[in-house]
Amino acid sequence: MTVRPSFDPLIAAEDRALLEARPELLHPAAGVRPSGPVGGRTPRDVLFSLWNAPLWAFLPLVVAPFYGRKALIAGAIGQVVAGAVLVLAPGGVFVLSGAAVVAFGVLLARCGQGRAGSLARRLHGSYVVPGDLDTATAALLGRVQRAIQVVLTAEVTKEGLLDDLRNTVTLPAQEWEVAQTLREISRLSEEQRTARLAGQNAELAQMMAPQAKALKLATASVTERIEAIERYAEQVTAADRALLQWKTLQRLADSSDAYGELLARTVRDELAVAEIDGLTDEAKRLEEALRRSVEKARRTGLTLLPGGLAEAG
Incomplete structure (x- = not known):
């Protein structure tokens, strides 16, 4: 999955869709590019x-x-x-x-840039493009985007088993905050690299040491936040697997004896039943496991709310 632009959640959905369709019109943080002649x-x-x-x-x-x-x-x-x-x-x-x-x-x-180009200029600063990031920070943004995509496309999310509001509101807000932090880390890291290339001496090294430490701490902090989102995605994936297994068992248990016999031979060991008569009890136990898995994912999602990381710690 390539790194895509990250947008301020306050941007209207229609405007965001238009900008996502024309990423080449987005301007890097350094400034708005000249539009050229005739618009x-x-x-x-x-x-x-x-x-x-x-x-x-x-x-x-x-x-x-x-x-x-x-x-x-x-x-x-x-x-x-x-x-x-x-x-x-x-x-x-x-x-x-x-x-x-x-x-x-x-x-x-x-022709020309049209409404998308006008929006890209007006909303400059309300999005982060891959060109704003160096290799390391781009990789971190890619990680958080992949994790959020896993959550939003999961079956348990589509079926409303998780908190839809948290997933559709909190996660985009988390991505935007991470993207802004990574953009600033990338900018300051480049500033330090340029300063080091300009000349190296004891006075310069002494001045840059606290700045380098601040960058390291900021990178560690935002990485911790990304890892929390990735843990949430892992829990959602586990809930997805439990949901799939539960649906499979339910479907087979409601079918004919032939399906019940096939189930006893082919399902995974922890889901298999010794006798066809035990299918109903097994389905109930798996349903309880699914509920626990979904609840665990919901609790993990709570840590993504403001202050949640501190409380989880």
Whole structure:
């Protein structure tokens, strides 16, 4: 799993989805990149518009299918109108040439960075991109993102067996706090590397020693938080396994005697039953184990709340 951008949870879901779809438009912490001429539009955008504009004016039915079903319907209507103009209107070619100029302007206006680019500029500082991090901090962010993904995609989460509010609110907030800390650690680490390259002497080493120690402590602290989230993900995974086993046993226990006999031969040793008549009791015991596993995952999740780590300690 590659490291993806991390966003402030306060960003609206619609805006976040738009930015996630265009990560190349996000700006690193160093500052907002210049947009370039004409709103970030490139020569490629101009060529694209020049090539498509005459098609939209003269042969809209040829190009419309590439823009979706609605565009196809509009292209069919436009093709009828274009044909009528060419056949019936005096100077029909000049009329459609004027339409091509209008189409060029519309197409060019739709190129460039658009709303996503505007959002990326306006929300600069409310996201962390992989380019903000060095190799070590990027690896740490990847770990927390993977752990959170495990929790959010788990079956016990989908079925509402865990605290949905904690998972959907607390975990993104935890990721954002971790990402901000890692961005600052990366920035200060680079600052120290640059200072060391500039020259090494006893006075400089004495001045940088406390700073290096602070960086080490901060890295250890954020790593501890990441490990807590990973432990939560491990508990959720264990609950997922218990849920799968419980569902399997329930399904087989409710089936015919043939399935019951197959169960006694093939399920894992701790789930196997000596006789078919014991399936119901075994299902009850596994259901209790599932509940304990889910409850353990819920308690682990509590440590992720503000102050939770301290209480858990």
